[in-house]
Amino acid sequence: MTAPLLPGPPTVLRLPSGSWTAPVAQALRAGALVAPADVGVVELAGPGAVTCLQGLLTNDLEQPGDGAFVYGALLTPKGMIVVDGWAARTGATVRFTVPAAGQARARAIFARSVPPRLARITDKTAETAVLRLAGAHALAIAEASRLPAPTAPGRVIGTTVDGAACEIARTGEDGPFVLQIAAAPADAARIAARLVSAGALAADPAALELARIVAGWPGLTAEVDERTLPQEVRFDAIGGVSYTKGCYTGQETVSRLHFRGHTNRELVGVEFDAEPGPGETLPILLEERDVGRVSSVAWLPEGGASAAPSGRWIGLGMVRREAELGARVRAGGVGARIVKLPFVLPRWEPA
Numbered sequence: 001m002t003a004p005l006l007p008g009p010p011t012v013l014r015l016p017s018g019s020w021t022a023p024v025a026q027a028l029r030a031g032a033l034v035a036p037a038d039v040g041v042v043e044l045a046g047p048g049a050v051t052c053l054q055g056l057l058t059n060d061l062e063q064p065g066d067g068a069f070v071y072g073a074l075l076t077p078k079g080m081i082v083v084d085g086w087a088a089r090t091g092a093t094v095r096f097t098v099p100a101a102g103q104a105r106a107r108a109i110f111a112r113s114v115p116p117r118l119a120r121i122t123d124k125t126a127e128t129a130v131l132r133l134a135g136a137h138a139l140a141i142a143e144a145s146r147l148p149a150p151t152a153p154g155r156v157i158g159t160t161v162d163g164a165a166c167e168i169a170r171t172g173e174d175g176p177f178v179l180q181i182a183a184a185p186a187d188a189a190r191i192a193a194r195l196v197s198a199g200a201l202a203a204d205p206a207a208l209e210l211a212r213i214v215a216g217w218p219g220l221t222a223e224v225d226e227r228t229l230p231q232e233v234r235f236d237a238i239g240g241v242s243y244t245k246g247c248y249t250g251q252e253t254v255s256r257l258h259f260r261g262h263t264n265r266e267l268v269g270v271e272f273d274a275e276p277g278p279g280e281t282l283p284i285l286l287e288e289r290d291v292g293r294v295s296s297v298a299w300l301p302e303g304g305a306s307a308a309p310s311g312r313w314i315g316l317g318m319v320r321r322e323a324e325l326g327a328r329v330r331a332g333g334v335g336a337r338i339v340k341l342p343f344v345l346p347r348w349e350p351a
Contacts, residue, residue: 005105006082006226010295010318012282013222015206015213017275017299021311024210025301027201029345032135032142032178033211034195035203039085040103041124041182042110045093048118053087053094056113056249058230060242061087061094069156069169069180071240073230074109079253081228082109084220084240086180088156088169095167097130097180099220113249129188131181133195134211138178145198147191149179161191174238174342176212213296213316216269216341222295223267223316231257232318233267234341265320269339270294272313276332284317285330292319294332300343314343 015021027033044053054061059072066089073084083102088095098106103125110121133142142149148159149168156169166183181191196202209219218224218233231254235241243258257263276282282294294317301311315331319338323329327338 005108006076006080007101007220007224007228008226010223010225010293011221011280012294013209013219013296015210015296015298020203020206021210021299022301023201024203024207025345027203028135028211028214030136031199031201032133032138032140032195033201033203033207034131034133034192035205035207036188036192037097037130037132037180037208038100038205039097039125039130040100040106041128041130042096042098042103042106043093043122043124044096044110044114044119045122046119047092048115049092049094050089052114052119053096054245055247056109057087058235058241058248058250058254059087059239060245061089063245064089064154066091067150067155067157069150069154069171071171071175071238073235073240074106075230075248075250075254077249079229079250079257080226081224081230081233084218084224086169086171088167090156090158090167095124095182097182101221127184128182129185131188131192132177132208133179133181133200134177134208135200141195141198141200142179145194145200147181147194161187161194164190166191172239174215176215176217177208209296210298210300213298213314214300214343214345216267216316216343218267218316219296223318229257229263230254232263232265237341263321265292265318267341268317268319268323268325269341269343270315270317270329270331271337271339272297272315272331273335275299275313276315276334276336279332282332284319284323284336286323286327291323291329292317297332316341
């Protein structure tokens with residue numbers, strides 16, 4: 001069965017509130033964590049690989065030159081997000097790492113839009129393991145583990161670790177992770193072990209989702225649906241769209257919105273007074289008016305290991321502009337407040 005081109009109806013991403021959240025939050029604030037990313041990897045290789053992706057991606061892949069690592073999205077002709085991801089440019093090859101739910105969509109767009117004479121399309125997912133290193137001290141821990149890393153944000157390098165080839169990319173300061181390491185599965189496991197030995201916390205993909213929520217970045221199956229425009233999910237704030245590059249699919253809508261108007265809804269942070277209720281849809285009400293929906297929910301601990309359990313329920317929501325920052329709302333059946341993104345991490349030291 002062919003995967004639908006556009007994202008389907010949104011679902012609420014609800015992270016469990018078990019004991020795993022405290023060490024993960026601590027690692028993000030004052031250390032680092034390493035976890036496998038639930039992603040797909042699609043490669044474009046050939047003399048026209050960069051040019052072809054430049055004509056599809058919301059961000060600029062040509063201007064930064066060889067070694068660029070940029071975030072962006074592939075859109076419909078009407079400017080709606082089909083799939084977002086990270087493009088790593090090395091020579092005549094571009095690897096596009098996308099959420100697992102968007103893997104088939106990315107392949108379908110490339111198959112339809114990229115002439116075979118210009119670039120060969122290869123799905124590298126099965127042969128590539130992707131690790132992501134997140135946290136305030138991620139670069140220091142990478143250095144302690146003797147893992148090479150790009151010297152500047154937005155760059156990618158090809159290197160070897162213990163004789164194994166890998167690709168290491170670095171995001172900007174506000175990214176949902178700091179480093180992305182792509183390697184063969186067995187080699188990635190050894191690299192992860194090196195990072196853990198240097199002080200990183202070994203975690204699972206849910207930890208990366210918590211990091212994403214805290215950073216205020218959109219998730220494909222949660223914040224993005226078939227009607228989502230890039231500016232609605234903070235692409236301007238997180239550097240996911242260029243207004244100076246040449247044409248790309250969907251550019252007319254995106255540019256017109258930027259220069260002549262504004263979105264009617266936006267991605268915001270939500271702080272809940274209590275755990276939001278269950279359900280596949282969690283409406284956000286402002287003075288009993290439906291103004292949006294909760295898209296992601298997580299428990300964020302705020303006490304050290306020796307303290308009594310404490311914390312707060314946080315989340316992301318898509319709301320109409322009338323729900324301004326600081327507004328008191330009812331979200332998921334409980335009291336809540338609209339807050340600025342990214343979230344401020346709790347401050348505590350290990351016991």
